[in-house]
Amino acid sequence: MNRTLVKQALEDNLLAERIRIQGWIRTRRDAKSFSFLELNDGSCLKNLQVVVDAGLPDYRRLPEATTGAAVAVEGRLVESQGKGQSREVVADSLEIVGVADQTYPLQKKGHTQEYLRTIAHLRPRTNLFGSVFRVRSRLAQAVHRFFLGRDFVLIHSPIITANDCEGAGELFQVTTRGTPASPAGSDRNFFGQPTYLTVSGQLSAEAFACALSNVYTFGPTFRAENSNTSRHANEFWMIEPEMAFCDLAGNMDLAESFVKYLIQDIRTHCPQELELFQRFVDRELASRLDFVLGNPFKRLSYAEAVAILQRSGKNFQFPVEYGVNLQSEHERYLTEEHFRQPVTVHDYPRDSKPFYMRTNDDGRTVAAMDVLVPGIGELVGGSQREEREDVLRSQFERHGLDSQKYRWYLELRRYGTVPHSGFGLGFERLVMFVTGLANIRDVIPFARTPGSAEF
RNA sequence: UCUGGAGUAGCUCAAUGGUAGAGCAGCUGGCUGUUAACCAGCGGGUUGCAGGUUCAAGUCCUGCCUCCAGAGCCA
Numbered sequence: 063m064n065r066t067l068v069k070q071a072l073e074d075n076l077l078a079e080r081i082r083i084q085g086w087i088r089t090r091r092d093a094k095s096f097s098f099l100e101l102n103d104g105s106c107l108k109n110l111q112v113v114v115d116a117g118l119p120d121y122r123r124l125p126e127a128t129t130g131a132a133v134a135v136e137g138r139l140v141e142s143q144g145k146g147q148s149r150e151v152v153a154d155s156l157e158i159v160g161v162a163d164q165t166y167p168l169q170k171k172g173h174t175q176e177y178l179r180t181i182a183h184l185r186p187r188t189n190l191f192g193s194v195f196r197v198r199s200r201l202a203q204a205v206h207r208f209f210l211g212r213d214f215v216l217i218h219s220p221i222i223t224a225n226d227c228e229g230a231g232e233l234f235q236v237t238t239r240g241t242p243a244s245p246a247g248s249d250r251n252f253f254g255q256p257t258y259l260t261v262s263g264q265l266s267a268e269a270f271a272c273a274l275s276n277v278y279t280f281g282p283t284f285r286a287e288n289s290n291t292s293r294h295a296n297e298f299w300m301i302e303p304e305m306a307f308c309d310l311a312g313n314m315d316l317a318e319s320f321v322k323y324l325i326q327d328i329r330t331h332c333p334q335e336l337e338l339f340q341r342f343v344d345r346e347l348a349s350r351l352d353f354v355l356g357n358p359f360k361r362l363s364y365a366e367a368v369a370i371l372q373r374s375g376k377n378f379q380f381p382v383e384y385g386v387n388l389q390s391e392h393e394r395y396l397t398e399e400h401f402r403q404p405v406t407v408h409d410y411p412r413d414s415k416p417f418y419m420r421t422n423d424d425g426r427t428v429a430a431m432d433v434l435v436p437g438i439g440e441l442v443g444g445s446q447r448e449e450r451e452d453v454l455r456s457q458f459e460r461h462g463l464d465s466q467k468y469r470w471y472l473e474l475r476r477y478g479t480v481p482h483s484g485f486g487l488g489f490e491r492l493v494m495f496v497t498g499l500a501n502i503r504d505v506i507p508f509a510r511t512p513g514s515a516e517f
Numbered sequence: 518u519c520u521g522g523a524g525u526a527g528c529u530c531a532a533u534g535g536u537a538g539a540g541c542a543g544c545u546g547g548c549u550g551u552u553a554a555c556c557a558g559c560g561g562g563u564u565g566c567a568g569g570u571u572c573a574a575g576u577c578c579u580g581c582c583u584c585c586a587g588a589g590c591c592a
Contacts, residue, residue, distance in 0.1 A: 093551065096550080171541060
């Protein structure tokens with residue numbers, strides 16, 4: 063008999079049919095002559111209630127049907143006599159597929175997120191984390207749908223790379239040295255030069271944008287920073303669109319449309335999950351998401367942002383003057399207090415930004431932009447890229463970089479160069495924004511953070 | 518890496534320097550179309566680790582480890 067998912071049993075037109083359900087027991091409530099099982103298979107937030115009558119031959123197996131056990135049930139799907147659910151299954155067979163003994167750590171009552179991190183292999187069996195990872199999956203697919211709808215081409219940029227996308231943080235080196243195949247001391251560069259785990263697919267994406275026009279990458283990236291915060295992981299996923307014949311304004315337009323599209327998609331397709339986050343994670347979630355959808359992002363230049371911060375009368379820990387990096391407290395003030403909506407800050411001073419950003423006509427600023435959102439801070443960072451070979455060469459000098467190592471990147475400017483732009487969006491930060499969860503460790507299946515790679 | 522906070526039963530937390538406890542979970546039994554079920558009973562501890570002070574340390578001191586929040590770096 064074919065399996066029916068709990069989601070189908072609850073939503074599809076299957077009443078009065080005999081179905082087969084397979085899942086994990088969330089809880090069991092025994093009466094004298096029958097028992098109720100709550101079955102969850104992860105297909106949706108809700109459980110399916112199963113009624114097991116004591117008259118069944120399989121009823122003797124019931125003691126093994128404890129919280130956490132995997133079971134397969136066959137029976138008729140009927141309207142429930144009870145109040146808590148519309149439908150239930152009246153079992154005519156009960157098979158214990160895999161038992162869970164009394165050490166099973168998930169209780170019916172709530173656990174803290176900190177504790178669940180210590181059992182990361184089991185936490186997707188909770189309502190909260192099941193919801194988080196269904197939403198994460200839906201968001202990932204929405205990313206592809208968004209770009210597909212705009213004729214962007216997906217580029218699988220390399221994960222092992224020789225280029226250090228300068229300014230993007232510390233690198234993990236990739237080496238065979240110190241392994242049995244290549245013991246320490248055998249000084250061999252497997253790829254003929256030092257290689258690293260990628261910190262960004264941007265440079266690859268630029269090359270492909272200068273051929274296929276509109277492209278994007280969506281893959282894992284790695285930073286060896288010893289960052290110990292709720293917003294940083296050493297392995298995270300990034301989405302990086304890159305567009306030829308596109309300036310900074312077009313870049314900001316795309317970023318705003320993109321963020322709104324993704325939020326709208328979850329609004330439409332994951333209402334049960336959002337309701338759970340609203341109730342148990344963040345009471346402001348729904349209003350914040352609606353507010354983002356209903357209003358244009360506030361756009362202002364770095365110079366205007368500095369002026370607003372200086373006029374704010376706030377006593378910032380880091381004093382504000384033109385030229386300094388905007389600190390977390392400044393970004394938070396702009397998006398959470400002053401504008402109370404997403405803010406796109408553009409045209410930053412050149413000195414604090416990486417080599418590839420396009421120098422503006424004033425010679426002092428670059429065509430960069432950051433999208434700041436309440437609660438998260440920087441969600442998107444992007445720029446128009448420097449397409450003029452001579453200016454790019456002088457930027458290498460200014461940053462003390464060896465232009466020889468960027469030979470192919472320079473050739474993109476020599477052969478048919480075009481104005482082009484792109485940005486990076488940290489996927490986990492997006493999931494955090496949409497779910498309301500405050501710690502990045504809780505929106506990635508198995509987080510990689512300093513000192514932690516158990517799972 | 519810096520600043521601050523916290524580590525006590527499986528989980529969440531109590532405990533003036535003086536006999537380590539509760540709720541939940543688990544186990545046993547009872548009861549009920551139940552639904553974070555309910556009622557009764559039972560077991561459960563190297564108080565993060567290593568030193569030190571003291572007649573006596575979960576509690577005070579020193580060092581280390583881990584976790585959390587914030588900061589820096591960034592996405």
